[in-house]
Each structure stands twice: as C-alpha cells, then as structure tokens.
Amino acid sequence: MATKTLGTTGIEVTSMGFGTWAWGDSLFWGYGKDYGESDLRLAFRAMIDQGITFIDTAEVYGLGESEELLGKFIKETSANVQIASKYMPLPWRFRKEDVADAVTASLKRLKLSSMDLYQVHFPAPSFLNQEGLMNALADEVEQGRIKTVGVSNYNAQQLREAHRLLARRGVPLAVNQMRYSLITREIETNGVMDAARELGVTILAYSPLAQGLLTGKYTATNLPTGARSLDKRFQAAGLRKLQPVFDKLDRLGTEYSKTPAQIALNWLICQPGVIPIPGVKTVAQVEQNAAALGWELSAADVAELSRA
Ligand SMILES: NC(=O)c1ccc[n+]([C@@H]2O[C@H](COP(=O)([O-])OP(=O)(O)OC[C@H]3O[C@@H](n4cnc5c(N)ncnc54)[C@H](OP(=O)(O)O)[C@@H]3O)[C@@H](O)[C@H]2O)c1
Numbered sequence: 001m002a003t004k005t006l007g008t009t010g011i012e013v014t015s016m017g018f019g020t021w022a023w024g025d026s027l028f029w030g031y032g033k034d035y036g037e038s039d040l041r042l043a044f045r046a047m048i049d050q051g052i053t054f055i056d057t058a059e060v061y062g063l064g065e066s067e068e069l070l071g072k073f074i075k076e077t078s079a080n081v082q083i084a085s086k087y088m089p090l091p092w093r094f095r096k097e098d099v100a101d102a103v104t105a106s107l108k109r110l111k112l113s114s115m116d117l118y119q120v121h122f123p124a125p126s127f128l129n130q131e132g133l134m135n136a137l138a139d140e141v142e143q144g145r146i147k148t149v150g151v152s153n154y155n156a157q158q159l160r161e162a163h164r165l166l167a168r169r170g171v172p173l174a175v176n177q178m179r180y181s182l183i184t185r186e187i188e189t190n191g192v193m194d195a196a197r198e199l200g201v202t203i204l205a206y207s208p209l210a211q212g213l214l215t216g217k218y219t220a221t222n223l224p225t226g227a228r229s230l231d232k233r234f235q236a237a238g239l240r241k242l243q244p245v246f247d248k249l250d251r252l253g254t255e256y257s258k259t260p261a262q263i264a265l266n267w268l269i270c271q272p273g274v275i276p277i278p279g280v281k282t283v284a285q286v287e288q289n290a291a292a293l294g295w296e297l298s299a300a301d302v303a304e305l306s307r308a
Contacts, residue, residue: 001051002293004275007174008200009148011116013082015269016293017054018047018286019206019279023069024062028227031062035281037069044073046283050290053079056177056204056277058086058121059106067109075111083110084117084204086152086177089124089133099136103145119150119177123158130158131165138169150204152177156191163199173201180205180274182214182264182305183233183245197273205268208276214264216246248308252301258291263305265292270302 003012022029023040047053057066067085074081085106087099107113118140124133140146151162154176163173176196178187180203187193187203196203209215211228218224220236232238249260256263261278268276269292278289297305 008172013054017277019056019277020066024065046286048079054082056084071111082116086119086121088121096136118146134165138171148174150175156195175202177204203274205276216260262292
C-alpha cells in the first residue's frame with residue numbers, strides 16, 4: 001500500500017484516507033434513513049480489507065456519534081487504525097483545559113489512548129487566542145495523547161501563524177485540511193497551497209468528490225435528496241454547467257478502465273503533498289474509491305483534467 005508522510009512529522013499514512021462525516025449524521029447526510037450502523041460496520045471492515053487505515057472524523061460529526069461508531073468498530077479489529085479527529089474552537093472554549101477536556105472526550109468515544117492526528121476544525125474567532133490554542137495542542141503532543149497537530153480551513157496567513165506558534169514548541173504542523181477537488185480549486189490561487197508546500201504541510205483534501213458530484217451518478221433525472229438538493233451545483237442548471245468535466249472523466253474512465261470517481265481521486269493523489277479523504281457509507285463506495293490507488297494518470301491527462 002502506497003503511503004505519504006503527514007507534513008514533516010515522519011508519520012506515514014496511506015496515500016488516501018476515508019472520511020466519516022456521514023457516520024451518525026442525520027441532519028446533512030440522512031444517517032438512519034438510507035443507511036445505518038450495520039452498513040457502516042461493513043464499510044469499516046471493507047476499509048481494513050482494502051488496507052486503508054487512515055480515517056478522518058471530528059467531535060462534531062453526528063454530535064459525537066461518528067467517533068462512537070469508530071470506537072466500536074476499532075475494538076472489533078486487530079488492525080492498526082490511524083485516526084484523525086478535530087477540535088471545534090467554539091467562542092466559549094477559551095481555556096487550555098477546554099482542549100484537554102475535548103481530547104479526553106474524543107479518546108473516550110474512540111476507545112483509544114491516543115490519536116495520530118488532531119486538527120483545529122475551523123480557525124478560532126479573533127477573540128480566541130491562537131497562541132493559547134497551539135500551546136494547549138503542543139502540551140497534548142508532549143503528553144502523548146495526540147501524535148501530531150493539524151488545522152483545517154485556515155487561510156495562508158493563519159496557516160503561517162499556526163506553523164510559527166507550534167514551531168516555537170518544537171512541534172511541526174502536519175496538515176491543513178481544505179476543500180479541494182477537480183471543481184473546487186481555490187487553494188491553488190489564494191496562497192494556501194503555496195504556503196503549505198513552502199512550510200512542508202500536507203493538504204488533506206476534503207469533499208474530494210464534491211460530495212458525490214464527481215462520481216457522475218447525479219443527473220437531471222437523479223438528483224440527491226436532503227441538504228445537497230439545495231446546492232446549486234446539484235440542480236439541473238448546475239449539472240449542465242459541469243457537463244464538460246463529467247465528459248472528460250467519462251472519457252478518461254473508459255481509457256483507463258476506471259470509474260469517474262476513481263479518475264477524480266487519482267487526479268488528487270497525483271498532486272504532491274495532497275491526501276484525499278473521500279467520505280463513504282457503503283462497502284461498494286469503499287471498494288471503488290480504494291481502487292483509485294495503485295496506478296497513476298499520465299502527466300498529460302492530469303494537466304488536461306486541471307484545465308477542464
Ligand atoms: N474539515 C472540514 O471542514 C470538512 C468539511 C467537509 C468534509 N470533511 C471531511 O472530508 C470527508 C469527505 O468529504 P465529504 O463527505 O464532504 O464529500 P466527498 O468525499 O466528496 O463525497 C462523499 C459522498 O459521495 C458519495 N460517494 C462517495 N464515494 C462514492 C462512490 N465511489 N460512488 C458513488 N458515490 C460515492 C457518498 O454520498 P451519497 O452516496 O449519498 O451520494 C459519500 O457520502 C468527510 O467525511 C469529512 O471527514 C471535512
């Protein structure tokens with residue numbers, strides 16, 4: 001199984017991880033309606049069978065249910081699973097102890113004594129002290145409850161600041177988890193990708209399939225239900241606008257004998273310093289996405305997709 005290092009931490013993870021926002025989340029994803037715990041248990045086992053053991057979650061996913069489910073499933077396997085969870089810096093969480101309490105609660109739900117990666121979910125509001133937050137995270141690294149620190153949704157300036165504050169404590173900033181896919185490319189032009197490459201910070205690409213759009217399964221006659229139905233990209237006009245991208249994914253899919261989702265994920269895997277974390281709910285999705293690894297698009301096809 002191909003691996004990549006999280007930033008300059010020396011921690012190796014599989015070159016693709018899996019995301020579990022949908023695990024236990026009924027509000028956005030409809031957990032309990034179209035899929036439930038038994039589907040997710042099978043999906044988890046399929047991840048282990050496929051050798052993909054790097055899994056992203058957060059304390060807020062399903063209000064703790066995502067971590068709870070993972071904790072249950074991890075206990076049922078002897079495989080070494082690497083968990084990345086997240087801390088939400090809510091305005092009233094301004095004490096060092098708030099970080100420690102959140103780590104304790106996540107570890108309890110996950111039934112683990114340590115996490116490989118712990119990320120700040122969103123940049124803290126300005127009245128929260130970034131220095132205090134980074135120091136509290138560095139303390140957790142020193143105690144061994146988290147192996148490494150990451151951030152998420154940080155702009156280039158916030159990323160540089162977090163990197164500097166952690167470096168003072170001798171802790172490298174491992175990742176910035178950002179929305180990044182073939183059709184969501186802001187980080188290439190707003191300085192985030194450049195700053196991450198300069199500082200040796202890995203980009204964990206979230207929503208790498210644009211929440212299912214890039215699988216090509218949503219069409220004007222097969223629109224998603226739930227929260228995604230409010231997203232313009234998932235409506236008939238939005239889908240029409242994206243048709244050239246879908247056509248290119250289809251054509252390359254035929255050429256490489258791969259699905260559009262596998263082409264879209266491989267485009268990310270081909271980017272240096274990027275690890276995609278597609279969300280999955282079923283065994284079929286795990287198996288299909290896992291097969292985005294182990295081969296590479298040609299440089300010319302990567303460039304053609306980038307242009308499309
Ligand atoms: N840091 C942050 O702020 C943040 C924000 C968002 C997400 N994330 C993380 O990133 C992960 C991934 O992002 P995401 O879940 O938003 O979007 P995504 O990975 O782009 O899309 C996931 C959804 O696409 C569909 N899908 C996945 N693989 C498929 C396949 N092979 N064939 C057909 N359909 C497939 C599934 O939904 P359907 O079957 O319902 O279509 C799945 O739930 C999350 O789980 C979470 O861990 C982080």
